[in-house]
Amino acid sequence: MPRAIVLDRRDNVATLIDSGQPGQACTLQGEASGELVLLQVVPFGHKVCVRATPAGGDILKYGQVIGKAAKPLAVGEHAHIHNVESARGRGDKAEG
Amino acid sequence: MVRTFLGYPRSNGTVGVRNHVAVISVMDNCNPVTRAICQAVDMTLPVTTLFVRGQYGHDLEVAFNTLAGMGRNPNIAAVLLVGLEEQTTEEVARRIRPAGKPVESINLQPHGTINAVAEGTRRALKLAVAASAARRAPCPVSSLLVGVECGGSDTTSGLTCNPTIGAMADRLVADGGSVIISETSEFLGAEHLFAARAKDEAVGKAFVEAVVRLEREAVSRGMDIRGTNPTQDNIRGGLTTIEEKALGAMAKAGTSPLRGVLAYGEAPAGKGLHFMDAPAPAVENLTAMAAAGCQLIFFGTGVGNPIGNMVAPTVKVCGNVNTLRTMADNIDFDASEILEKSAKVGAVGDRLYDFAVEVASGTRTTSELLDIRETAISRFAPTI
Numbered sequence: 001m002p003r004a005i006v007l008d009r010r011d012n013v014a015t016l017i018d019s020g021q022p023g024q025a026c027t028l029q030g031e032a033s034g035e036l037v038l039l040q041v042v043p044f045g046h047k048v049c050v051r052a053t054p055a056g057g058d059i060l061k062y063g064q065v066i067g068k069a070a071k072p073l074a075v076g077e078h079a080h081i082h083n084v085e086s087a088r089g090r091g092d093k094a095e096g
Numbered sequence: 097m098v099r100t101f102l103g104y105p106r107s108n109g110t111v112g113v114r115n116h117v118a119v120i121s122v123m124d125n126c127n128p129v130t131r132a133i134c135q136a137v138d139m140t141l142p143v144t145t146l147f148v149r150g151q152y153g154h155d156l157e158v159a160f161n162t163l164a165g166m167g168r169n170p171n172i173a174a175v176l177l178v179g180l181e182e183q184t185t186e187e188v189a190r191r192i193r194p195a196g197k198p199v200e201s202i203n204l205q206p207h208g209t210i211n212a213v214a215e216g217t218r219r220a221l222k223l224a225v226a227a228s229a230a231r232r233a234p235c236p237v238s239s240l241l242v243g244v245e246c247g248g249s250d251t252t253s254g255l256t257c258n259p260t261i262g263a264m265a266d267r268l269v270a271d272g273g274s275v276i277i278s279e280t281s282e283f284l285g286a287e288h289l290f291a292a293r294a295k296d297e298a299v300g301k302a303f304v305e306a307v308v309r310l311e312r313e314a315v316s317r318g319m320d321i322r323g324t325n326p327t328q329d330n331i332r333g334g335l336t337t338i339e340e341k342a343l344g345a346m347a348k349a350g351t352s353p354l355r356g357v358l359a360y361g362e363a364p365a366g367k368g369l370h371f372m373d374a375p376a377p378a379v380e381n382l383t384a385m386a387a388a389g390c391q392l393i394f395f396g397t398g399v400g401n402p403i404g405n406m407v408a409p410t411v412k413v414c415g416n417v418n419t420l421r422t423m424a425d426n427i428d429f430d431a432s433e434i435l436e437k438s439a440k441v442g443a444v445g446d447r448l449y450d451f452a453v454e455v456a457s458g459t460r461t462t463s464e465l466l467d468i469r470e471t472a473i474s475r476f477a478p479t480i
């Protein structure tokens with residue numbers, strides 16, 4: 001069973017330390033416990049959503065904001081550049 | 097009890113962890129001669145560079161100071177400068193002389209390549225014979241200035257190698273040593289946490305200003321930094337945003353107070369943890385650290401970045417089991433037990449500190465033995 005580490009109780013994503021397949025159960029370690037079911041392929045080192053998050057909601061890892069949800073995220077969903085956006089160094093979004 | 101390593105005590109009170117003769121190119125057109133001399137003489141290290149000719153103002157000052165800083169580095173017993181003409185060569189030489197080591201120079205004008213190589217080889221040989229008389233002796237770890245770097249990062253970096261390097265950094269600072277963390281862009285999203293560790297308001301402000309200046313510049317160009325930082329291999333390794341990367345990168349600095357903020361290649365005036373405002377890409381960042389006087393660099397990697405510095409031996413630390421298997425020849429220290437065996441970061445950091453003392457005492461790194469080393473000085477203005 002793939003393992004995922006939750007680094008802070010406030011986090012809504014966990015980092016997989018094995019690779020995971022859709023439908024596979026994943027064990028949570030670290031600052032959370034229990035299991036969730038992966039909705040997609042989640043490669044080694046990638047993140048999975050552990051708490052449903054609306055579009056625009058903060059994504060938290062290490063208990064800190066690492067970006068915003070670009071789309072709603074469901075528990076078990078692969079959280080990466082396709083649905084999480086950085087808020088920093090974004091000259092493409094600069095006004096004027 | 098004072099912890100010691102076996103180093104090369106220098107006449108100015110600094111201590112080398114290696115004992116080389118640096119053959120330094122004053123500008124890019126000298127590199128072929130520098131390489132030819134180094135092929136001929138053992139104990140020499142080629143410190144080549146690009147540009148310099150046509151640089152001016154602050155950009156040229158940085159180039160001269162960085163070349164000279166590498167010459168002043170305690171790992172260097174003596175310096176042979178290879179220049180095109182006397183005056184520019186002297187600009188570098190006069191910046192190295194205060195370190196109290198032999199500094200010689202050879203210029204291509206008017207000798208020509210063959211004579212410059214022959215005369216440079218004769219001089220390098222004499223410098224190397226004299227340098228080889230140096231012997232290692234027990235020296236306190238407080239004489240170490242260590243750079244902490246990361247490259248080819250992934251999500252294992254912030255969980256394994258970087259916190260392990262941070263634990264080692266804490267132990268070194270507690271023993272009176274010094275640490276430099278850099279890579280300004282890799283504080284975007286973590287700067288509030290790091291600034292809170294500044295020894296006073298002025299240091300905290302100087303640090304935050306460096307990060308803000310860099311972000312403002314990226315934004316003013318109308319560019320989206322995604323894909324450049326985090327890089328494509330960072331993203332493949334699971335890092336999603338610069339904020340996530342920064343929070344993992346900052347772990348390399350451990351937990352000690354931030355004592356000062358340094359410019360590119362600037363040596364710290366005091367002990368403890370310092371931040372250097374310099375670009376993140378490894379080669380130009382490691383070059384700045386070596387110029388600041390770092391005798392050793394600890395380099396955390398996730399998906400793998402093999403490069404090391406010429407002057408400062410670079411210890412590659414990795415906690416990604418896949419990379420440890422596929423790029424084993426580029427890794428010096430295995431931190432994978434943190435994820436694989438739930439080992440405590442502090443215990444692995446203790447082990448890395450022991451290894452640091454070994455490398456400082458002469459144990460070679462893979463980037464030294466395979467000669468995976470490069471020099472690049474950052475540019476701050478166009479050439480004229």
